[in-house]
Amino acid sequence: xxxxxxxxxxINTFKQCPRKYYYQYIEKLPTLPNIHQVRGNIAHSTxxxxxxxxxxxxxxxxxxxxxxxxxxKLLLFQWTQYKEKLDExxxxxxxxxxxxxxxxxxxxxxxxxxxxxxxxxxERKKISIPEAFQQLTPIREQKFVSDHYSxxxxxxxxxxxxxxxxxxxxxxxxSFDFKDSIRLQLAIYSLLYFEKYGQTPxxxxxxxxxxxQKMIAVDEELLELAKKEITLIHLHTSSTEEIEDYxxxxxxxxxxxxxxxxxxxNCNPEEK
Ligand code: SF4
Numbered sequence: 001x002x003x004x005x006x007x008x009x010x011i012n013t014f015k016q017c018p019r020k021y022y023y024q025y026i027e028k029l030p031t032l033p034n035i036h037q038v039r040g041n042i043a044h045s046t047x048x049x050x051x052x053x054x055x056x057x058x059x060x061x062x063x064x065x066x067x068x069x070x071x072x073k074l075l076l077f078q079w080t081q082y083k084e085k086l087d088e089x090x091x092x093x094x095x096x097x098x099x100x101x102x103x104x105x106x107x108x109x110x111x112x113x114x115x116x117x118x119x120x121x122x123e124r125k126k127i128s129i130p131e132a133f134q135q136l137t138p139i140r141e142q143k144f145v146s147d148h149y150s151x152x153x154x155x156x157x158x159x160x161x162x163x164x165x166x167x168x169x170x171x172x173x174x175s176f177d178f179k180d181s182i183r184l185q186l187a188i189y190s191l192l193y194f195e196k197y198g199q200t201p202x203x204x205x206x207x208x209x210x211x212x213q214k215m216i217a218v219d220e221e222l223l224e225l226a227k228k229e230i231t232l233i234h235l236h237t238s239s240t241e242e243i244e245d246y247x248x249x250x251x252x253x254x255x256x257x258x259x260x261x262x263x264x265x266n267c268n269p270e271e272k
Contacts, residue, residue: 003150003238008185011151011233015181016253018236022246023263026237031262038085039099040172043209044156045081046074046107047170050114051137058129064115071111075104106172106209113212138168144192149230155189164202166215167193176208178216187226190218 004010004025014021023029053070055063079086079100086096114136122132138157145152157168167189171182186204194200200223205215216222236245254261254269261267 001238001241003234005145006151006230006233006237008153008188011188011229012181012184014233014237015184015229017249017251017261018246019243019248019267020261020263021237022243023266026241026246027243029263029266033085033088034259035086035089035091035095035099036172038082038089039103042075042078042082043103043106043172044170045078046071047110047156048140049074049078050111051133051140055130055133060129063118063129067111067115067118068108071107072104075100075107079103103172109211110170110207110209113207144189144196146192146195148195149191149227150234151188151192151230153185153189153192155193158193158201165193165199167201167204168207168213169205170207170209172209174210176211176214178206178214182206183216183222184225184229186216187222188230191223191226191230194223 010021010025013024024031050071053067053074055066058066091099118132118136121127121135122129125132125135127135136159138159140157142155142158143152144155155167156170159166159168167186169185169189186206190200190204200218203215203217204222205213207213239245248267248269250269254267255264261269
């Protein structure tokens with residue numbers, strides 16, 4: 001059986017529950033849209049497009065407010081772009097307003113951090129606003145595909161600093177823990193980057209949009225973690241596509257107070 005092309009999400013899904021992996025990636029049952037996913041996409045599109053803004057009319061007195069205005073306009077624009085998807089969720093007006101305002105708070109939090117970095121860079125290097133903005137602009141949404149490892153991933157932002165490369169993923173999560181699933185995602189990105197460019201990034205991390213950026217150093221141990229988990233999933237998924245070989249892993253992630261696994265009805269986890 002041919003090797004499947006995995007991703008950090010598919011591998012983490014398999015680790016969370018092999019049966020869920022089966023439904024999502026082998027049987028390809030549709031997943032249900034939810035506000036957290038849609039809002040995550042809106043936030044990602046806003047940040048991706050933020051670096052396209054024209055800073056030629058910004059000056060030292062107005063750049064902080066101009067950055068914030070640009071972020072507000074971009075979020076508003078993206079929110080309307082996703083109107084159809086938001087409508088499908090059937091939220092009440094109050095609920096939609098709540099999520100919009102919460103997302104705006106995240107974008108403003110992120111922009112405050114950008115302004116801080118931007119101010120330091122301008123003062124240290126004595127460069128113009130457009131130059132500083134250009135130097136802070138990362139490579140965005142880059143797709144990495146490894147034929148060797150049969151894995152792919154999209155990296156949100158790659159920053160080339162003076163002598164370091166930093167890889168960042170944006171998350172709208174309410175938890176700021178560096179869970180195992182996040183560590184594995186970053187390990188796979190590091191491996192993909194290493195394979196493509198022949199050098200490891202210095203650091204990888206998450207920008208938790210409700211909080212701040214958290215980074216870890218990339219070392220041999222992190223790369224080995226990625227290789228080990230990729231090997232393990234291929235061993236399983238390239239040997240069988242039978243549902244009974246993908247065991248149910250019943251945890252609180254099957255059903256919680258306000259929702260349930262996308263495949264709860266198909267799976268019927270209580271049934272042996
Ligand atoms: S309901 Fe639970 S056991 Fe069933 S697929 Fe989802 S996570 Fe796995």
